[in-house]
Structure formats: C-alpha cells, structure tokens
Amino acid sequence: MIEMSQVNKTYPNGVTALNGINIKIDKGEFVYVVGPSGAGKSTFIKLMYREEKPTTGTITVNGVQLSKLRNTRVPLFRRNLGVVFQDYKLLPTLTVFENVAYAMEVVEEHPKDIKKRVMEVLDLVGLKHKARMLPTELSGGEQQRVSIARSIVNSPQVVIADEPTGNLDPETSWEIMNILEAINNRGTTVVMATHNRDIVNNLKRRVIAIESGRIVRDEQQGEYGYEL
Amino acid sequence: MSFRTIKRHFRESGKSLTRNGWMTFASISAVTVTLLLVGVFFVIMMNLNHIADNIQKDVEIRVHLDPSADAANKELIGQKINQITAVDSAKFSPKEKELTNLIKDMGSDGKTFKLFEQDNPLSDVYVVKTKKPTDVIKTAKTIEKYQYVQSVKYGQGYVEKMFNVVEVARNIGIVLIIALLFTAMFLISNTIKITIVARRREIEIMRLVGATNSFIRWPFFLEGAWLGILGAIVPIAVIAGVYSYIYDTVGKNIQIKFVELLQVNPFIIQISIILVLLGALIGVWGSVMSVRKFLKV
Ligand SMILES: Nc1ncnc2c1ncn2[C@@H]1O[C@H](COP(=O)(O)OP(=O)(O)OP(=O)(O)O)[C@@H](O)[C@H]1O
Ligand SMILES: [Mg+2]
Numbered sequence: 001m002i003e004m005s006q007v008n009k010t011y012p013n014g015v016t017a018l019n020g021i022n023i024k025i026d027k028g029e030f031v032y033v034v035g036p037s038g039a040g041k042s043t044f045i046k047l048m049y050r051e052e053k054p055t056t057g058t059i060t061v062n063g064v065q066l067s068k069l070r071n072t073r074v075p076l077f078r079r080n081l082g083v084v085f086q087d088y089k090l091l092p093t094l095t096v097f098e099n100v101a102y103a104m105e106v107v108e109e110h111p112k113d114i115k116k117r118v119m120e121v122l123d124l125v126g127l128k129h130k131a132r133m134l135p136t137e138l139s140g141g142e143q144q145r146v147s148i149a150r151s152i153v154n155s156p157q158v159v160i161a162d163e164p165t166g167n168l169d170p171e172t173s174w175e176i177m178n179i180l181e182a183i184n185n186r187g188t189t190v191v192m193a194t195h196n197r198d199i200v201n202n203l204k205r206r207v208i209a210i211e212s213g214r215i216v217r218d219e220q221q222g223e224y225g226y227e228l
Numbered sequence: 229m230s231f232r233t234i235k236r237h238f239r240e241s242g243k244s245l246t247r248n249g250w251m252t253f254a255s256i257s258a259v260t261v262t263l264l265l266v267g268v269f270f271v272i273m274m275n276l277n278h279i280a281d282n283i284q285k286d287v288e289i290r291v292h293l294d295p296s297a298d299a300a301n302k303e304l305i306g307q308k309i310n311q312i313t314a315v316d317s318a319k320f321s322p323k324e325k326e327l328t329n330l331i332k333d334m335g336s337d338g339k340t341f342k343l344f345e346q347d348n349p350l351s352d353v354y355v356v357k358t359k360k361p362t363d364v365i366k367t368a369k370t371i372e373k374y375q376y377v378q379s380v381k382y383g384q385g386y387v388e389k390m391f392n393v394v395e396v397a398r399n400i401g402i403v404l405i406i407a408l409l410f411t412a413m414f415l416i417s418n419t420i421k422i423t424i425v426a427r428r429r430e431i432e433i434m435r436l437v438g439a440t441n442s443f444i445r446w447p448f449f450l451e452g453a454w455l456g457i458l459g460a461i462v463p464i465a466v467i468a469g470v471y472s473y474i475y476d477t478v479g480k481n482i483q484i485k486f487v488e489l490l491q492v493n494p495f496i497i498q499i500s501i502i503l504v505l506l507g508a509l510i511g512v513w514g515s516v517m518s519v520r521k522f523l524k525v
Contacts, residue, residue: 102434
C-alpha cells in the first residue's frame with residue numbers, strides 16, 4: 001500500500017529532514033507517526049502525497065511509484081488519497097458544502113450523486129446543519145471536520161493526516177478521532193502524525209517514532225513514549 | 229471534458245464574480261478604462277480612414293489637351309497615360325461633353341454658356357484616377373511633360389494640404405496606439421498582481437484535492453471573459469452616446485467636401501462588437517497570466 005525504501009530528504013537550504021527511511025504500511029492499518037518537533041514527521045507525510053519529492057530512494061503509494069510520476073499527473077494520483085491538513089486548507093470563498101463537493105466535481109461525478117454523498121459525509125462529521133456556511137464562520141474543530149469530510153468523500157483507499165487534532169481541545173480531538181477510527185473500520189488505511197499523547201496511549205495502534213530524520217521505533221499497539 | 233463539467237465551469241465562473249466582490253469591480257474598471265481609450269482611438273482612426281478613402285475616390289487629375297492635337301495624338305497620349313503604373317483609369321472626355329457638364333453644373337446660369345455651343349472654347353480632357361491618392365502629384369507632374377498636353381489640374385495646393393493633414397493625423401494615431409497599449413498593460417498587470425496573491429492559495433488547494441490544470445484553468449478563463457465583456461458595457465454606452473451627438477450636431481455643421489463622418493448605424497454596432505471581443509480577449513489574457521504561474525507543468 002505505502003512503501004518507502006532508502007528514502008532521504010534534504011531541503012534546498014541544506015537541512016536533512018529524513019535519513020534512510022524504510023517503511024511498509026499495509027492496507028487497512030492505522031498508523032501514528034510521533035516524534036519531537038522538527039523530527040521530520042510532516043516531511044514524511046508530505047512525501048506520501050507528493051507535496052515533496054525525496055532526494056534519494058523510492059516511494060510507492062497505491063501502486064504508483066512517485067519518482068516516475070509527472071507533475072501533470074499528480075492531481076490524478078491524489079484523487080485516490082484523502083489528505084487532512086493541520087491548517088485545513090479549505091477554499092475560503094466556498095461554502096462547507098461546496099468545499100467538500102469540489103473534490104467530487106474534480107472527478108466529474110454526477111451533481112445528484114455529489115449532493116447525496118456530500119450530505120452523507122457531512123452527516124458523518126456532524127456538520128450537515130452548517131453546510132451553507134463559509135469556513136470563516138466555523139470554529140477550528142469544525143473546519144478540521146470539513147477537511148476530513150473532504151478527504152473521505154471520494155472513498156479513498158488511504159487517508160493521510162498531519163496533526164488533525166493539533167489546534168483542538170481534548171473533547172473535539174476525540175470527536176475527530178472517532179471519525180478517523182470509523183473510517184479505518186471500513187478498511188481505509190489511516191496514517192496520522194500527532195503530538196497527542198492522550199490519544200496515542202488510549203486508542204492503541206501501530207506507532208512509528210521518528211527522531212532526527214530516522215525511524216527509532218516501530219511497534220504495533222505502541223505508546224506515545226515522550227514526556228510533554 | 230463532459231458537457232456536465234462545461235456547465236459546471238460556467239456556473240462556477242459566474243459565482244466567482246459575485247464572490248470576489250471588489251476584485252471583480254477593480255478588474256472591470258481596469259478593462260473599462262482601457263476599452264474607453266481604445267474605443268475613442270478606434271472611432272478617430274476609422275473616421276480618418278473613411279476621410280482618406282473619400283479623398284481617394286474624389287481626387288482625379290484632369291489632363292487638358294492642346295487644341296492642335298489630332299485624333300492620333302490624342303490616342304497616343306491616352307495610351308501613354310495608361311502605361312503609367314500608378315494610374316488606375318484614364319477616361320477620355322471630348323470638349324462637347326465638357327461643355328454639357330459645365331452647363332449642367334452651373335444650373336440656371338448655365339444658359340449663357342449655350343452660346344458657346346457653336347464655337348467651343350474648352351479643350352478635350354483625359355480624366356485620370358490613380359490607384360493610390362498619394363500618387364496624384366507625381367503622376368500629374370509626369371503627364372504634364374507630354375507633348376500636346378496643355379495643362380494638368382488636380383486641385384493643386386488643396387490636395388497637398390489634405391495629404392499633410394491625413395499624414396499628421398495618422399502619426400498621432402500611431403502615438404496614441406502605443407500610449408494606449410502601455411496604459412492597458414499597466415492597468416491589467418496591476419490588477420493581476422492583486423489577484424495573484426488571493427488566488428495562489430486557492431490554486432494550491434485545488435491541486436491538493438486532485439484538480440487537474442485544465443479543471444482549474446477553465447473557470448478562470450471564463451471569469452476573465454466575463455470581466456472583459458462587463459468592462460465593455462460602459463465604453464460602448466459612452467462612445468455610442470457621444471458619437472451620435474457629435475454626428476448629429478457638429479458633423480452637420482462642417483461642410484468641407486471630404487470631411488464626412490461614418491454613419492452612426494452600422495459603425496456603432498461594429499465598434500461595439502470590436503470592444504466586446506477586445507474586452508473578452510483582455511480578460512482572458514489577464515486570467516491566463518495570473519493563473520499560469522501557479523500551474524506547475
Ligand atoms: N520547506 C522546508 N524547507 C526547508 N527546511 C524545511 C522545510 N520544511 C521543513 N524543514 C526542516 O526539516 C526539518 C523537519 O521538519 P518537519 O516539518 O518535517 O518536522 P515535524 O516533525 O513535522 O515537526 P513539528 O512536530 O514541529 O510539526 C526541520 O528541521 C525543518 O526546519
Ligand atoms: Mg509537522
């Protein structure tokens with residue numbers, strides 16, 4: 001499903017963010033990526049959806065070898081991927097409904113199907129009643145839920161999230177986690193970078209710990225393992 | 229691209245106009261200013277061309293032949309004139325016809341000239357037209373030197389002055405065109421710069437959720453076209469109004485032979501079509517430029 005072998009990433013400014021990464025994530029897994037700030041978690045995540053390219057090494061996601069992917073085909077590749085961003089990345093001029101619908105319009109779905117499916121996922125994230133609002137009229141947690149709704153609307157095989165609970169209070173964080181868990185229970189692979197110790201230690205799943213660009217721990221049913 | 233998606237792009241481009249509020253207004257204003265200038269310039273240029281055309285049609289060289297020339301001489305002169313490359317046509321007009329024309333032109337006073345019918349003092353004439361009005365003077369000077377040519381008349385002085393006026397006006401037109409292009413480019417690139425900042429993030433997000441370049445581009449294209457077409461409304465209204473007014477009042481008071489403005493009816497429609505197309509073109513160009521930067525290929 002997701003495979004990295006001998007991956008190194010050095011940014012143009014000379015910072016080496018990742019160093020010799022080898023990892024294999026199977027279909028249907030739920031994976032936490034943890035580690036101190038600046039360890040390379042976001043870089044690891046960005047490589048998966050081809051926001052960044054590795055300096056050396058190969059990455060395969062959903063059977064696509066990313067180094068062979070041309071720029072013009074990147075959007076097509078991303079359609080099989082749901083990405084949840086820490087800063088939500090919602091289109092500011094579109095309503096909640098339109099933001100989620102956009103991901104379906106892109107794949108030229110029928111408007112009737114779009115309407116039905118978008119309302120379905122908005123219901124799942126508990127925002128059906130706010131479908132006509134603009135992102136600026138929502139709280140951070142609500143915007144994050146819109147971002148999640150958009151990431152799953154096309155039923156992707158993989159959902160990738162970078163600190164989806166980063167800006168949220170514990171209660172809202174758990175709401176988000178329940179949604180991600182529900183998605184995972186339907187067979188979707190979920191990879192999320194997080195600093196949330198409470199979540200990692202209570203909802204036990206595979207944990208990959210990164211420090212200074214290297215994988216230092218990889219455990220099934222792992223612990224967060226860092227003091228706050 | 230499916231028909232459904234085309235419909236979607238149209239709908240989206242329309243919505244985008246209202247969503248972007250003052251940005252839409254700023255873009256339309258830029259197009260409006262540009263088209264107003266372009267429109268005024270077009271009106272001037274096309275009228276100038278019209279006047280030049282009139283001159284071309286009306287300016288002719290009248291070659292008066294010497295009374296001593298016999299039929300063969302006259303024939304020969306006709307052949308020689310026709311051989312000049314700049315000459316379009318040369319029509320022979322015998323003195324009898326010249327007199328009839330004169331009597332007709334003079335109206336009631338013409339009767340007095342009837343006396344001359346017995347002993348016609350006029351000469352036979354070749355009426356020569358050149359292909360280009362600017363060749364009149366040179367051609368006239370050439371013909372003047374032929375044997376049995378008594379004199380050559382082409383409105384000396386008057387024609388030269390007219391050509392000067394047209395020449396100067398054309399030069400002013402060229403200067404105007406350049407100034408205009410710079411103004412247009414400045415205004416549009418400025419508006420684009422503002423739009424770019426607002427659009428950069430949007431386009432990034434669109435790509436992140438799987439939109440291909442063409443999917444992103446189309447609504448922007450259409451939006452640009454709308455902006456241009458909307459921007460053409462005010463210039464068309466202003467130019468139509470002002471031009472009709474000038475045509476009705478000022479145009480009628482100027483009675484110089486060649487200075488005749490183009491008729492309001494087909495002209496304003498032509499100008500309107502040109503301005504709408506130009507507006508759409510400017511708008512689409514602006515959108516293409518502002519979006520292109522953010523679509524990595
Ligand atoms: N676009 C970039 N250009 C240059 N250096 C970068 C860039 N992005 C990240 N880095 C550097 O790469 C290293 C890893 O950054 P990364 O964002 O992956 O860390 P992280 O584990 O996500 O940290 P955090 O927990 O604070 O989000 C850092 O030293 C950072 O400064
Ligand atoms: Mg990070």
